[in-house]
Amino acid sequence: MKTSYRTAVHDALRDALRDDPHVVLMGEDVGRYGGTYAASKGLLEEFGPDRIRDTPLSELGFVGIGIGAALNGLRPIVEVMTVNFSLLALDQLVNTAAALRHMSGGQFSVPLVVRMATGAGRQLAAQHSHSLEPWYAHIPGIKVVAPATVEDAYGMLAPALADPDPVVIFEHVQLYNTSADVEALTPTDISRAAVRRGGTDVTLVAYGGSLWKAMDAANELSLGGIDCEVIDLRVLRPLDDDTILESVRKTHRAVVIDEAWRTGSLAAEVMARVMEGAFYDLDAPVARVCSKEVPMPYAKHLEQAALPQTANIVAAVRNLFGEQQ
Amino acid sequence: MPSLGADMDEGTLDEWLVKPGDKVTRGQIVAVVETTKAAVEIECWQEGTVSELVVPVGETVQVGTVLATLLEPGERAEKPSRKPPRPSKRAAAKPATAPSRAPSGAVAPPTVPQRRRWVSPAARRLAQSLAVDIDAVSGTGPQGAVTISDVEHAAATIEHVAASKEPATKPITKATAADRAAQMRKSIAAAMGRSKREIPHYYLAQEIILDNALTWLTTRNAQRSIDERVLPAVLLLKAVGVAAQRFGEFNGFWRDDAFQPATGVHVGVGISLRAGGLVAPAIHDVPDKKLDELMDNLSDLVARARSFSLRSSEMSDPTITVTNLGDHGVDAVFGIIYPPQVALVGFGQPAQRVCVIDGGIRVVTAVQATLAADHRASDGHRGALFLSAINELLQQPDLLEK
């Protein structure tokens, strides 16, 4: 059954709303408009305006309301249109959602799910294209996930809702139109990274929209005799060190692919952990492929040049093999 | 780290003979470096004050790595520890230029990147567990780094050697005789392989009658104590040196597709080492030296070659090489040129021969002199003249005395 990522997100929302009357979807244009990325099309009709709640353009307000509602018995799913807009709500997410359980001495957990679109590639320029999920991954007290596959687009929502703590889900804008053949959509875990492709020579660590570029690079490199293992981080916080380190201990090399800017990035964090946990297993410096450090430009060729591309990943991997290749 | 030969990629700093603040003069020996061939004393080519010893003792660095920085007379230290420029990928893998071309202020050219030898952490750990001497492993990874596969390769080689020599795989420590011999073998193999691949050799031979020379030398030595006596080899050396001065196309280097004549005549002397292997360090300015001085130089050179303590310039400077296998009974030696030199003169055993001279038969003491030369730099005709010049010089030994 060919299923698109968008449909998987939609079905996950629908099933969550069906399964649990505490679940509420709120956000800008989630109702009548059907969701900015059409992920909630038809849900208003099925569940009504109380549970499919169009909000004013008040990110700080409605994210905070989601926190309060979660504190008081609901299971809200708050959709923020893009990660760039979520900066308006950062205060509520960081200062309240993430901190509340701790500063109340364990009395108040916040079972909130926040979904947002992230990433570039659609010529949306410098206020709608960034990958700021590493900022969220920095924050103790929240979990951050990035479904890259159709299976995860569906499967991660249910465990996120079941989680007693805030979970932020990042959906890369380029993935909504991707499809895959899936037997059945079922809940997946939100604790482990996944090995998407087994290999022996080098570990490619990617997540979200970059996963498929890494997979393409792995296919290309396999023609040249380099056997890549590709890890999909899936969970950006807390990071699944075990899966990463186990792979690097086997391959002795790692390239991290992260669409965010490299400075202070999740890529930097993964590299640091590889260094801490597998230094003596490394046969080459850990490399990374990140976005160029510019606000995302509008012009297509510039946007593409700013983003990690398959060719960059291939080059970074080849570089690790130096003269051996 | 100066390049002391075409086959030298790296060296290990054994000892610093100067410290920051010391004044150094041109030609002063400032350090001892362990190479695959020998422990070599490193000369400094600038005058000045030692600013910083960049490479610590025990470290193995690539040729071209800055070993130390100097301040020119009057110059003051900029910053307490100026970091050297980061290595660039291209340059790191390239052998450095000769130290004589180093700009002022550094023992080696500062434009050539320097860095600690790169060994991947995993390779280092593997080497430890396999008892492989990591310093002896050459790197094929990015920018010359030693990787796991390099160590595995080295381990396989050691095992092979060990299997043929000793039953147990003993940890190989640096500079054991066997290890050094193995490394030297590799170096010689590399240099000679390159020579035979690249240099179109031609060979000429000529019998040289030594009666005049030997008689003259015996008389000369008879008046001297054993410490002042001169070996016949020295006469041959001088004759080659003087001839090479006249025939410049045999004295110099083939570099970048062109012959570069050398300014002085520094004759490399092939010295076989007792543990096996060969070095050919230079005696400098042979045509300008008296026989006694050459004899002293030669004794000294042989002694130091065999104790693995040659100087950098001796290793890198030869402009032409002489090899003498006469002591071991061979009649003639057709040598392989040591790149980037362009000529090698060989001598066999001086022996009594029956010879027709002026229509009469005479018994003479003669030696087979041979020339192996690079046809890119010279032609056989000139080679013949060059050999003849050596012959003529040996017929008038008193002219070689001065």
Place this chain on the structure above:
Amino acid sequence: MTDTKLAHELLSDMIRVRRMEEKCAELYSAAKIRGFLHLYVGEEAVAAGSLRALADDDAVVATYREHAHALLRGIPMTSIMAEMFGKQEGCSRGRGGSMHLFDASKRFYGGNAIVAGGLPLAVGIALADAMLQQKRVTACYFGDGAVAEGAFHESLNMAALWNLPVLFCCENNLYAMGTALEREHSQTDLTVKAASYRVPTLAVDGMDVEACHDAAQQGVDHVRDTGGPFFIEFRTYRFRAHSMFDPELYRDKAEVEQWRQRDPIRSFTQQCLRDGTLSDADVRGIEDSAAAEIEAAVAFAEAGTWEDVEDLERDVLTPPSEPEPMPEPAR
């Protein structure tokens, strides 16, 4: 004044708060309490009057100047004091301190130290109550400074838009830290702002505990009746500095002195004595009882223990075993 019991309670509430705050100042000077310490001295009538209007299962969201609210919502002074000492017997296990007093059992959602940070939270709590058909009120306290924040406007807008049961309690003490009301608001009548979102409003003398109580009662009744929001502006004044380390360069001593003349405790005491609602003995009894409560609280805090550093990283995320209580929603 006819209701002796209420008068006794209101005076007692104010005096307990006043004496506790004074003790906190002393303990701060003795370095027993650290961090920021924002005292409520002068504003007692607001908390005392308004919180008495709430039912036990109503929710409270407060600010970083929330000792009074915590105490008067029933959090024992012992655990408040222990919290300020940083002891694990504190109401937030020593993780919160003065600005982050919490008690789930009292539906006290904390001291939120981000100005206006509590407003969206309160609206969300009210949203859940509304959707789960709990006829409960969420009282949300904030200062005049919060009214300038976007969160205030977003929250009032949505509370009104979605008709949510929030009692917005603006404690207007005339200063956003050191910035006077007229220097931070183009419209200094804050009820006008709330009214612009079609939220019913009331402004009241925050130095008059009875007026505060009456206003709050009116507001609570409205919220409970309509299920929609209500806004009260309590016009009050803090007698002490914003926090402990504040030389108060932004206001005249004369102004402070003028407000002190309207001390809510003194004026209410005098009134009660004058009209015979309370006797001298009643007042003395309240003072003695407050002193004893404070003494016990300090002793409790002193005797409290420090949490093991090994437990440092607990309570960041919920341990897997802990089940979430979930009330039955409306269908």
Place this chain on the structure above:
Amino acid sequence: MTEEDTRGVVLSVLTTIAPEIEPDDIRDDVLLRDQVDLDSMDWLNFLRGIHKRLHVDIPEADYASLRTLADVVGYVEKNGSKPVG
């Protein structure tokens, strides 16, 4: 100095020139050049060493007579002056 002492010194000189040899294995009556790898420079250095250690002057004309260890020891015994200190 006994002949045995002289022999010891000669062997010691020889081992400095050719460190790889085992002195016990050197036979007195077999040609030295057949037992030890010595070129003309080594030979000269060997004789120089004997000259220095045992104070024996060896003219070049006598080189040819020194072929075995016994020859050398004998030559030293015959021509040597007593060592100083």
